[in-house]
Amino acid sequence: MDISHEESLMLVTQVQKAHRLAAGFYQRMLPAFESLAQSLDTSFWYWQSNLFSRPAGRYTYPGKQWSWDLLPMSAPLFVFLRQDGPHMQISDLVLEFQLQLDPALTQASKKGQPDPVVMVNSEPLLLVYLYWPTEEAKEDLKTEWEAAIYPVGTAGQMEVVSPKLKAVRLEFPLSEFVQNAGAIETTIRxxxxxK
Known part of the structure; x- marks a missing residue:
């Protein structure tokens, strides 16, 4: 497919703007997640991409990998932890934020390499998972959480997700979090x- 110089210039300029917009978005979102987590007395534990692998390593050509792996922040999850000691306490908490910038990608990714040109529009979401011990126990919170399942019921419904953990899944339009993170914090609280 041949394109003109003007069309190619417009394309690369749009990509440049998209990268700048994404960087600005994360400069705002990541501190907002951290601030909310700190207000709940939790500390950062880890992050990972929920759908993708990390971009190809230094000696692997990125074009050989799934192209969506180059966008690991399109569906990241961030886990924060409040743990008062080596054993589980009622006051402990695991807080997980899942950012779904393109929920259509979540479904399409199960069918191979989604074509970004034909994907349907979808509203970006913020999923928040809260996990806490049902009782004081000798087990380690991290180990118990890693063995737990995700809550699968209706958003806002408390569920038992392991023998010693309860959880709730909350779902918000991402635009609501961007506009008023304080309202989201109130709902979480x-x-x-x-509990």
Missing amino acids: SHLQL
Whole structure:
């Protein structure tokens, strides 16, 4: 397919703007997640991409990998932890943020390499998972959490996800978090009071 100089210039300029916009977005979002997590007395534990592998290593040509792996921040998850000691306490908490910038990608990725040109529009989401011990126990919170399942019921419904953990999944339009993170924090706190 041949394109003109003007069309190619417009394309590469759009990609440049998209990268700058993405960098600015993360410069705002990552501190907002951290601030909310700190307000709940949790500390950063780890992050990973929820859908993708990390970009190809230094000696692997990226074109040989799944192209979406070059965008690991399109579907990241961030896990924060409040743990008062080596054993689980009722006051412990695992807080997980899952950012779904393109929920259509989540479904399409199960069928191979999605074509970004034909994907349907979808509303970006923020999923928040809260996990806490059902009782004081000798087990380690991290180990128990890693063995737990995700809550699968209706958003906002408390579920038992392991023998010693309860959890709740909350779902918000990402635009709501961007506009008013304080309202999201209030909702999270209201669910923590029900535990």
